[in-house]
Amino acid sequence: MEKKLQQFQERRNLALSGGGAEKIKQQHERGKATARERIEKLLDEGSFTEIGLFAGSDPGGEMENPAEGVVTGCGTIGGRRVYLFAQDFTVASGAVGAIHAAKICRILDLAGENGAPVIGLYDSAGLRVGEGPGALEGYGSILSRQALYSGVIPQIAVVMGPCAGGAAFSPALADIVVMVEGNGTVFVSGPQVIEAVTGEHVSMEEIGDARVHGSMSGVAHLLAGDDTAALKSVRTLLGYLPPNNLEDPPAAEAGEAGSDGEELLQIVPGGGKPYDVREIIGRIVDGGSFLEMHKDYAKNAVIGFARLGGRAVGIVANQPLVKDGCLDIDAADKIARFVRFCDSFNLPLFTFVDLPGYLPGVAQEQGGIVRHGAKIFYAYAGATVPKISLVLGRAYGSAAVAMGSRSLGADFCLAWPSAEIAALGPEGAAKAGGGAAGPYAAAARGWIDEIIDPRESRDHLRRALLAAGNKRSTRPPRKHGNIPL
Secondary structure (H helix, E strand, C coil): CHHHHHHHHHHHHHHHCCCCHHHHHHHHHCCCCCHHHHHHHHCCCCCCEECCCCCCCCCCCCCCCHHHHEEEEEEEECCEEEEEEEECCCCHHHCECHHHHHHHHHHHHHHHHHCCCEEEEEEECCECHHHCHHHHHHHHHHHHHHHHCCCCCCEEEEEEEEEEHHHHHHHHHCCEEEEECCCCEEECCCHHHHHHHHCCCCCHHHHHEHHHHHHCCCCCCEEECCHHHHHHHHHHHHCCCCCCCCCCCCCCCCCCECCCHHHHHHHCCCCCCCCCHHHHHHHHCECCCCEEECCCCCCCEEEEEEEECCEEEEEEEECCCCHHHCECHHHHHHHHHHHHHHHHCCCCEEEEEEECCECCCHHHHHHCHHHHHHHHHHHHHHCCCCEEEEEEEEEEHHHHHHCCCHHHCCCEEEECCCCEEECCCHHHHHHCCCCCCCHHHHHHCCCCCEECCHHHHHHHHHHHHHHHCCCCCCCCCCCCCCCCC
8 A cells, every 4th residue: 555655645646746846847937827826816725625636647657748727616705606617738738638628627617516716827828739539529528518518507707818819709708807918818710820811910919918908809808917816806706796697696794885875966077078977986885895707898889897785796788988888889888798797696776878879880780780679678677687777878779778777677867957858858858849858757647756866866876676586577488598699
């Protein structure tokens, strides 16, 4: 037995060593932690249980790719169970082979079967080409499981290095994507392929770095300056999310308001003049609790998580500072996807409305604003979580209907006295012989439930959430709907 234990310890140490001291040094020189260091930073101390340490090792003791280039297992974050996989760039550049993929699939299955979030730490040069179709099948197996468990368990992707080719679609299927600036890249076709096919000379950063995906493509929800910041943001994010679709988000002690309600009177200037809606949100929700998603993408809409009276909620708002708050193609996609995420995981939705309509223009019409804009209607109408809207200023036309209105199933619709609610904006209404209406006409017709003092917004929203917090909703039986993608 003593000899067997010695052999076990030697093989275990070899598996734990990753690509070896030199490869680990190179990883550190790139400003990146190793897979195991990342796991240690992410999880509660001492909570990690590894699964599949000896996967891929030769029975004779040889270990060409220790742990098959991906560390998998489970642990806790804030005392709550999570499953995770971390690609190890020090081993074969983290390339995905058949057994590498099988380990990830195993973790996805365990997470789905046990109703716990799954976190992927991505750092891979791509496909292990030498394995041929077996590696390709591995890609497909991972992606199919991600689709299977979508809406069942929260899936979080943290891109901490390259994520190329077919592997790029894995974080894209996750619910939330965090990217590390300077190291994280996601792309399907690399610079050499693009140049060979199109003649374009581009760098890896130009097609797939954190800046591109955080502000242009919309792939990344959160950006972080380094590995430590990225992992810290994941720990924060999980504080708002339930472990699965059958449970409620974790509760916290009720916090104080972001500020005195009197300040709300000074923020909105009226008359369609710009202001930062985040100042409204920050003063209504529990102080310091707003975690914004997609901060640099489609800035004319603001989305994120917050707490109100200790309860986790989703926030959607128009942003008058950008494009006058108009809805455009990107904002529609941003809002619709977030609404569906919140509905999947039992997060009540608060919608702050102030917009003159859809962004006009040939590019918008030809680009499919009709199709993209329809996604918002579909998402809100299909959501069965509590839905509460507050009209701060303008709410004109069909765009106002899209923003969580009563006709799309809102449980409560509130408005400030400064609200302007009408089928057309002032100019269009004047030509049609009418005018933009205040909130009273809308309240008289039941489109608005209550007109409130802005200073009392927090209290009214909390009461509305309590009133709608235990709602039950039944829908016609069906396999699934067909959202206008």
